[in-house]
Structure formats: structure tokens, C-alpha cells
Amino acid sequence: MKIKFFGAAGEVGRSCIMISTDKTKILLDSGIKLGKNEEYPVIDDEEIKNIDAIFISHAHIDHCGFLPFLYSKGYKNSIFATKPTIEIINVLLSDYLRLNSDLNFEKNILNSLNSRFKIIDYKKDFKFRDLTIKFIPAGHILGSALISISDGKNTIVYTGDINLLKTRLLNGADLKNIAADTLITETTYGGDKDIFPEEKQVANQLLNTINESAKTNSKIIIPSFAVGRAQEILFFLDDYINSGMMQKIPIYVDGMINKVLRIYRHNVIFCRKELQSRILMSDYDPFKSKNFKIVDRKNIRNYIIAKDEPCIIVTTSGMLTGGPVMFYLSKLAQNENNKLILVGYQAQGTLGRDLQDGINKITINNAEIDVKLKVETFHISAHADRKQLEQIPLKIRGLKNIFLVHGEIGKLQQLEAQFSKKYNVKIAQLNTEYEV
Ligand SMILES: [Zn+2]
Numbered sequence: 217m218k219i220k221f222f223g224a225a226g227e228v229g230r231s232c233i234m235i236s237t238d239k240t241k242i243l244l245d246s247g248i249k250l251g252k253n254e255e256y257p258v259i260d261d262e263e264i265k266n267i268d269a270i271f272i273s274h275a276h277i278d279h280c281g282f283l284p285f286l287y288s289k290g291y292k293n294s295i296f297a298t299k300p301t302i303e304i305i306n307v308l309l310s311d312y313l314r315l316n317s318d319l320n321f322e323k324n325i326l327n328s329l330n331s332r333f334k335i336i337d338y339k340k341d342f343k344f345r346d347l348t349i350k351f352i353p354a355g356h357i358l359g360s361a362l363i364s365i366s367d368g369k370n371t372i373v374y375t376g377d378i379n380l381l382k383t384r385l386l387n388g389a390d391l392k393n394i395a396a397d398t399l400i401t402e403t404t405y406g407g408d409k410d411i412f413p414e415e416k417q418v419a420n421q422l423l424n425t426i427n428e429s430a431k432t433n434s435k436i437i438i439p440s441f442a443v444g445r446a447q448e449i450l451f452f453l454d455d456y457i458n459s460g461m462m463q464k465i466p467i468y469v470d471g472m473i474n475k476v477l478r479i480y481r482h483n484v485i486f487c488r489k490e491l492q493s494r495i496l497m498s499d500y501d502p503f504k505s506k507n508f509k510i511v512d513r514k515n516i517r518n519y520i521i522a523k524d525e526p527c528i529i530v531t532t533s534g535m536l537t538g539g540p541v542m543f544y545l546s547k548l549a550q551n552e553n554n555k556l557i558l559v560g561y562q563a564q565g566t567l568g569r570d571l572q573d574g575i576n577k578i579t580i581n582n583a584e585i586d587v588k589l590k591v592e593t594f595h596i597s598a599h600a601d602r603k604q605l606e607q608i609p610l611k612i613r614g615l616k617n618i619f620l621v622h623g624e625i626g627k628l629q630q631l632e633a634q635f636s637k638k639y640n641v642k643i644a645q646l647n648t649e650y651e652v
């Protein structure tokens with residue numbers, strides 16, 4: 217089989233990989249890279265015409281945002297993904313298309329794309345021409361999958377984005393009984409220093425900082441991706457309020473997080489068994505917790521800012537590249553009692569990363585703002601850290617080759633040095649074809 221990378225090569229974003237045999241060409245993911253300048257996979261139109269099918273690992277825009285572009289360029293074959301992935305893609309893409317109306321896609325592009333989607337079940341062999349494809353739970357967000365591709369002789373496993381540990385909502389990736397000679401792995405937190413502290417330790421620090429703010433009437437903004445981190449952080453806050461360990465202050469939930477919360481709820485069968493039984497066996501449904509105040513009208517935002525009370529605002533976007541978080545930040549940044557708590561990955565070139573790095577002047581809607589609020593970072597990540605990434609190859613029987621994708625270049629090199637002791641390792645290069 218041949219592997220070619222159209223993106224996520226030496227960067228986090230625009231994941232798009234072609235796997236081909238003599239008879240078949242498929243794409244794994246087709247994402248874009250959000251940031252100050254949006255970037256797309258480097259794939260030419262001729263190549264798009266030859267794609268027989270697309271398989272999407274999960275619904276984050278850096279793995280599926282290029283689908284409307286592919287459709288417009290003439291791709292009309294099937295797009296395979298799990299049921300929750302297809303539902304979440306619809307929410308995220310409809311928002312993306314609304315914000316990018318200048319891209320002039322055909323009017324009903326989302327409906328057209330929907331007619332191409334086909335559901336693929338976890339852990340069932342799926343025959344596609346000369347290939348056997350299998351989706352395996354990846355533990356990253358609802359519906360996320362590792363994808364295994366076999367041509368009868370060789371097998372490639374692609375992690376998509378992966379998390380090995382169980383979270384409040386999901387089980388960790390299911391790496392039992394995987395055999396493959398080639399692994400394509402994400403490396404978001406692949407650096408030597410990317411070792412996350414124990415969850416308990418993070419939880420304690422986070423509770424301390426929130427309880428401290430509650431005393432001073434200050435407001436906390438928690439920017440979050442609409443899918444994954446938002447639901448985890450909401451369940452975390454809800455648990456600690458209910459247990460009495462966290463002060464009961466309002467938690468405002470603004471933006472697409474709410475829609476996605478509903479998708480999680482009706483796909484709870486894809487969540488952890490403990491969560492399913494908690495909902496079935498008791499009256500308590502954390503998805504509908506009274507601790508969450510849903511912001512369903514824009515004018516509530518001014519009320520939240522003006523009200524003299526401590527509160528937490530969980531809102532999009534996760535890396536402060538747009539969305540309601542920009543409004544809250546513009547109103548709350550000048551007060552040193554307020555806090556911005558970063559819980560997810562902040563890509564280079566995003567405002568989130570700049571704030572994390574200590575920038576103290578920002579521009580929102582042409583207005584320059586002094587940043588006085590405290591910026592704090594907590595690792596509640598949906599990605600494997602370095603320790604977990606090192607575990608993945610050990611769990612795959614017969615592994616020989618590793619391609620590293622979806623990581624910053626320095627981190628890729630550090631992980632390459634480690635994996636090279638045992639495997640044939642390559643840092644994926646843009647538009648280069650490899651034979652395995
Ligand atoms: Zn992801």
C-alpha cells in the first residue's frame with residue numbers, strides 16, 4: 217500500500233491522508249487548519265477525482281472541515297464515519313459554513329454532503345473493494361475512531377486523535393487485539409516534557425482557583441472546543457458542585473456546546489456504561505443539570521457581564537479564534553480579578569496560544585485591550601500525552617513502521633528519537649508518497 221500526506225505533516229491541523237493500492241484510493245480524514253490564516257490540505261484537483269471513498273476518524277474541523285471543498289471540487293463518492301461523528305459533523309460544518317459564507321459553496325451543500333454519508337459501526341470488518349476497514353473506539357471525543365486498513369497482506373492503523381485514559385464520559389481507546397505493520401500516529405503532546413500530571417492533582421488545583429474566584433466575585437472564562445472538552449469540563453464542574461467541594465456558582469454555557477451536549481445525550485450508548493446506568497437507574501441526568509445556565513439569547517451575555525456575581529462561562533472557541541468567547545474576553549480582560557482558564561490544546565498562531573505565552577495587549581473588533589485577567593492552564597486534554605503515546609506501539613502486534621503526524625516539529629523530532637530505537641520511524645512530509 218502507498219501512503220501520501222496532504223496535511224498534518226509537521227503541524228497540528230488539516231489532517232488528510234491518502235492510502236492507495238493498485239485498485240483503490242481512499243482518504244483518511246479531510247480537515248482544515250484554523251488559525252489567523254486558514255490552511256487547506258495540499259491536494260490537486262486531478263487527485264481528488266480519483267478518490268473512491270473517504271473515512272473520517274472524528275468530527276473535529278481539523279479532520280473533516282475540508283469535506284465541502286472536496287464536494288465542490290467534484291468528489292461525489294461515499295463518506296464513512298460513525299453515527300455520532302456524522303451528527304456532530306453536521307453541527308460543526310453548518311456553523312463553519314455560516315461563518316464563511318464568502319466561500320460561496322452551493323446553497324444546499326450540507327444536504328448534498330449528507331446524502332454521501334454512510335454509517336460505519338465500531339469493531340466490525342467492513343469490506344471496501346480490495347480493502348478491509350475497521351473502526352476502533354479512540355477515546356478522544358464521542359464517535360472518534362482509530363482506522364485500520366488492510367489489503368490482505370499489510371495493515372495500516374491510523375490513530376486519528378487518540379486518548380488512552382477513560383474520562384468522565386468516554387472509555388479510553390480500545391487497543392486490545394490490534395495487529396498491524398504500520399502505524400500512523402498523532403503526536404499533539406509528543407514532546408519530551410509533555411507528561412500530564414495526575415488527574416486528581418489537576419482537579420485540586422482547578423477547584424482551588426475556582427473557589428478562590430468565587431470569594432472575590434470574579435468571573436472565569438473557560439474557552440473550549442464545542443465537542444469533547446466542553447462536555448468533560450461541564451461534567452467535572454457539576455460533579456464537584458454536587459459533592460460540595462466546589463462553591464455553587466452559576467455555570468453559563470454559551471455557543472454550540474449546547475447542541476453538541478444534546479447529541480452526546482441521545483448517543484449516550486457510545487459513552488461509558490457507568491454514565492448510561494447513572495441516567496437509567498437514578499432520577500439524575502447530568503446532561504440536564506440545574507447547575508448549567510444555557511445562554512440561548514444574545515442579550516443574556518450583557519446580563520452575565522453586568523451582574524455582580526461570581527460565575528463560570530464555558531464557551532467556544534477553544535483556541536480563541538472566534539465565537540462567543542471573544543465577546544466575553546473583550547468585556548472581562550481588563551479586570552485583574554477575572555480569570556481565563558485554558559484546558560485544551562492551543563495551536564501556534566492562535567490568540568489562545570498568545571495569551572498562554574503571556575501577551576498583554578490584544579485587539580478584538582479593532583479595539584485594543586489591555587489584558588489584566590489571569591491566564592491559567594490546566595491539562596484536561598482529550599489527547600494522549602507523551603507517556604500514553606509511547607504505549608501505543610507496544611500494544612500493536614507485529615509493528616514495524618511508524619509515521620508521525622499531527623504534531624509540532626520539535627515534538628515530532630523528540631518522539632522520533634524515542635521510537636527510532638525500536639521501529640522504522642518517519643516524520644510525515646507534505647505531499648510525499650511512501651510505500652509500506
Ligand atoms: Zn480531535
Ligand SMILES: [Zn+2]
Binds near residue numbers: 276278377622
Ligand atoms: Zn486533531
